[in-house]
Amino acid sequence: xxxxxxxxxxxxxxxxxxxxxxxxxxxxxxxxxxxxxxxxxxxxxxxxxxxxxxxxxxxxxxxxxxxxxxxxxxxxxxxxxxxxxxxxxxxxxxxxxxxxxxxxxxxxxxxxxxxxxxxxxxxxxxxxxxxxxxxxxxxxxxxxxxxxxxxxxxxxxxxxxxxxxxxxxxxxxxxxxxxxxxxxxxxxxxxxxxxxxxxxxxxxxxxxxx
Numbered sequence: 503x504x505x506x507x508x509x510x511x512x513x514x515x516x517x518x519x520x521x522x523x524x525x526x527x528x529x530x531x532x533x534x535x536x537x538x539x540x541x542x543x544x545x546x547x548x549x550x551x552x553x554x555x556x557x558x559x560x561x562x563x564x565x566x567x568x569x570x571x572x573x574x575x576x577x578x579x580x581x582x583x584x585x586x587x588x589x590x591x592x593x594x595x596x597x598x599x600x601x602x603x604x605x606x607x608x609x610x611x612x613x614x615x616x617x618x619x620x621x622x623x624x625x626x627x628x629x630x631x632x633x634x635x636x637x638x639x640x641x642x643x644x645x646x647x648x649x650x651x652x653x654x655x656x657x658x659x660x661x662x663x664x665x666x667x668x669x670x671x672x673x674x675x676x677x678x679x680x681x682x683x684x685x686x687x688x689x690x691x692x693x694x695x696x697x698x699x700x701x702x703x704x705x706x707x708x709x710x711x712x
């Protein structure tokens with residue numbers, strides 16, 4: 503039986519990584535074999551590419567370079583981790599996937615969507631998430647949360663509000679286009695309130711598992 507592929511999306515500060523961990527606990531408690539991973543990253547080579555993408559560089563990294571690095575990491579991640587896990591029946595929970603590329607490199611950086619689609623076909627070979635949960639919060643609230651967290655700032659977290667407004671708009675455009683796959687989770691509630699929403703979105707997949 504092929505496993506399920508669930509992706510967690512949203513701008514910085516919305517709490518998606520916390521919710522992914524809670525969802526993983528929920529699924530493990532129900533006997534699901536689980537792989538928890540992230541993008542860019544997830545394998546040693548893909549994690550090395552992640553460092554190139556996220557760490558501030560002395561040399562400029564333009565939008566096309568960023569896009570190509572993202573899909574290089576994705577192809578490695580899919581081939582070496584995600585696809586083998588799904589093939590053996592494990593479920594894969596992934597912190598960001600191609601929707602993030604469309605939102606960040608497309609919406610945020612202005613890369614044409616048709617360029618993203620070409621690389622998506624090459625790198626993914628038809629693989630799409632079974633469910634994508636989009637954690638949504640107005641940009642000022644998300645940025646305030648991110649600052650309060652006091653995390654080390656990477657190339658994306660150092661961007662200004664206008665960039666994240668474009669990214670959020672990119673995510674909402676995907677939600678409007680694919681409401682069957684992408685489901686919105688209002689991220690302004692407490693951790694437990696949001697977790698309840700997430701469990702409600704995952705439960706139909708569990709029920710279909712039998």
